[in-house]
């Protein structure tokens with residue numbers, strides 16, 4: 168207990184704060200934003216723990232019990248044990264109990280969550296404030312790290328939350344307090360960034376409010392909603408991931424099921440949607456699974472409901488936390504007006520729908536100008552074919568737009584009919600053409616969005632302040648396996664054994680802990696495992712050409728949403744492959760010359776005159792800013808940013824299974840002297856190796872250690888024992904007096 172009055176006040180406030188955050192932690196997810204008071208500092212207290220979907224937590228007993236939703240009546244019940252009759256029973260649940268259950272898709276499944284919430288707690292803060300999140304790891308056996316996706320962490324790269332790259336993982340039993348500046352306004356999110364925990368539910372929204380007079384004003388919104396979409400499996404994501412690594416996903420419907428094999432889903436251009444089958448989709452933690460005839464397996468599993476009044480304008484902040492699948496998002500009978508992507512404002516763009524890839528954010532608004540009713544908010548996956556045959560319906564998940572004057576019922580609404588003179592615009596297709604022309608779908612690629620023009624594109628002032636990097640995100644295939652081997656320029660990423668900006672001595676040391684990409688390992692066209700990174704120089708204008716070509720691209724390839732940490736970048740251009748008249752993939756874009764190279768790594772423009780920023784067609788006037796961008800199969804994206812943020816930054820495909828498998832790299836921005844060292848006491852980790860001689864020496868004890876006194880004790884009998892004990896007591900007394 169503090170003894171001074173100010174101390175008392177601070178202490179009481181601290182207790183109050185803890186009580187408040189505990190109270191907040193038990194609240195169910197709220198899908199609209201309440202604007203907090205403007206503060207300089209926002210503090211949150213989080214616990215990362217295992218929890219189970221369709222489970223009821225009994226706080227008084229710190230125990231859980233399974234919940235069942237009857238598929239005929241929709242009644243909730245909890246399973247309990249009757250000690251008297253020694254039987255399991257089903258008991259009715261109260262309304263309050265029902266609101267506490269994380270239903271997901273209605274199946275019981277172990278998850279990893281913050282404060283038992285799916286999605287995790289929403290953070291809403293004002294731009295420029297300091298955000299402090301104390302993360303306590305209460306897991307049994309795994310480390311965690313939390314990344315603040317969209318925040319550039321200027322001068323604080325060790326708060327970026329990438330386990331193994333920007334910090335040591337937070338071990339079970341440990342806590343770690345993240346502090347960062349909410350430097351970027353807009354819709355962002357936070358998620359686990361170690362292994363596959365994100366896919367198990369360790370994610371949530373991070374909304375940075377801004378009062379920015381530099382950008383065109385927005386309509387007045389009656390309410391702002393948050394919508395997080397996620398593809399969901401019935402098993403631990405680690406299980407899903409390992410199956411991918413072992414190339415056993417074809418059998419993921421059951422290893423013993425000799426009849427069923429996963430089918431291959433392909434999108435409009437005929438390229439692959441990835442190696443994982445779709446089970447369920449969740450919107451704000453709620454969704455249903457559908458059988459092969461598209462019937463809900465349990466139609467009483469609750470869906471997220473967004474309640475609106477008529478003739479008002481509502482903003483939706485959409486975040487994709489997906490593991491693999493892109494989602495096409497639309498609202499039946501309502502035009503969408505897109506206003507931001509990845510937190511960065513764009514000029515208003517109307518659309519029937521947009522495609523959101525994992526890691527991306529899109530903000531749109533709607534006006535509730537339709538007859539009072541219930542309308543589907545759809546998130547459909549984008550496959551057109553299953554094993555080469557047209558699909559009748561994409562996989563999907565949905566939420567409900569509910570007009571408050573309408574009865575509480577499930578929608579029967581249809582999506583807009585796209586017609587010759589009323590085509591549907593889809594923003595952010597990972598291909599140029601969505602199916603054959605009779606579908607009347609028009610893709611607007613993301614680079615054709617326009618920024619409001621308040622952030623000018625950096626231009627190279629001189630040749631020595633300019634650098635351009637060509638980086639291939641594709642499946643390279645190893646030397647003895649031509650299949651999926653996620654790579655960047657042929658390198659399968661190996662995380663450093665100690666984060667490069669956090670050495671054991673707690674200052675920046677550079678290469679320590681990195682597995683070097685040597686010529687011997689990686690030279691020429693070799694496929695190799697190493698801690699791949701590119702070095703960029705602070706102050707330079709950096710152009711990156713992210714491409715997806717060579718082996719493992721083409722028809723067997725997948726579009727990769729690439730996220731760059733530490734920066735938002737201008738998307739200047741996008742190149743698509745060559746297609747047939749129905750939009751099917753034919754051959755990769757010729758702008759990058761693979762020559763005779765099969766893997767096509769680290770290649771450059773086919774026309775050398777395009778070097779130095781001279782590629783024709785770049786939008787240098789008003790390109791959109793983003794932090795995650797889709798790289799089409801057989802194509803490329805040209806991005807540009809200023810190297811103004813020294814540090815080690817992770818760059819990776821946001822499809823979690825690709826990233827964990829090795830489709831990742833680091834940017835080393837600046838020299839060690841240019842990087843800001845971490846604060847004193849920042850946790851360290853790393854390898855430990857020692858010799859047998861060192862062991863012998865340690866066993867005998869180093870100088871002044873208590874073990875010498877113990878040896879003396881053994882040799883000196885009772886007198887020595889008394890002396891030793893008195894010595895210890897005096898030591899304790901001394902410490903006590905000193906502390907006083």
Ligand SMILES: [Cu+2]
Pocket residue numbers: 725726727728820821822825826830
């Ligand atoms: Cu990928």
